[in-house]
Every structure is written in structure tokens, then in C-alpha cells.
Amino acid sequence: MSEMNEFTPDLFELIDEEGNKKQFELFDIAEINGEQYFAMLPAIEDDNFLDSDCELVILKSVEEDDEEILVSIDDEDEFETVSSYFMERLQDAFEE
Template sequence: MDGVVTLVDEDGVEHGFEIIDMVELDGAQYVAVVPADEEPEEEDESDELVLLKVVAEGVEEFLEAIESEEEFNRVSAVFMERLKDDYDFVEGEE
């Protein structure tokens, strides 16, 4: 899995995301994606890094949200360490 993937939101709208990193942790694979630039000349400094779990069903692979807060925290710590030189991380507002 690499390049740009298309994800469909809850309203059925398709969005392109660029895979920027992939990691295996505790026997599962995870990807970090950012919204794909539709117009490269417009740099948006506030792009969100989205973390998803790779789930295999037969020969097909799907991406799904990480539901467990504990699992998400472990995965995000790994990606933050791996990507710290390329991205500035800001804790989400509650």
C-alpha cells in the first residue's frame, strides 16, 4: 500500500490522502496519511495527520479508524517519533 488512497467519509464523499509512513506494531500494520493536495501551489500548514489501521480480509486490504484510545496512543507515539523531523505536532484540542 503506497501513494494516494481514496477514503469515503460518512456522507459518501471521496477524499484523497497521501500515505506518508507505514509501521508494524504488535503484529498489526498502521499508516499515517495527510490530505492529498488537489492544488499543490496552495500549501496548508494545518493539514492533519490521520492514523489508520490496515485490516486484511482475504486478499483485500482496508483502512479503518483506530477505535481503542490505548492503541491509538501507542501508534501515535511511534509515528510522532518517526516523523518528528518532518512535521510539527500539536496536541489536539479537547
């Protein structure tokens, strides 16, 4: 990897249930209980980012038809465990 790419954020385009596309920046990846999860924050798209919602999106990696896809977490207990982990990591990142 070149030096220039080391500091370039990993961006993902996510599509919600209504078909709306939005850019997200990868914050963290973690393996929890044998599953892989991705935490993302909305990408900064303009100068008003401080006034926008900064929701943390957490998705689970699953394999479907021999392809890795990211899906929402439907199980409440699983979501609580994973979101607690990422929220602690996010808080630590802001304290640094």
C-alpha cells in the same frame, strides 16, 4: 520500479462517514505489536495548502473476506501508542 515512479507519491482516496471523498498521500507504514498501520496526510490539491488543516490520518490494516482494508482505530490505548509513534516520525521528517 522505474525512476520516475520512485518520486511519485502513493495516493489513496478515502471516504469518510458522510461519504465525502478526499485524496491522501501515504506518509509512512509501520508494524507495531504485530499489526500494520498506515499514516497519511491530505494530498496537496491547490496552491492554498499552507492555509489548510494538515491532519495526520492513521489507519489500521485488517483482512476482511480475504481482502486487505484500512479501518479507523477504535481502541484509545492502541491509537495513543500508534499516533505517538507516527507523530515522532513526522517531527523527525520535518526536522530533516
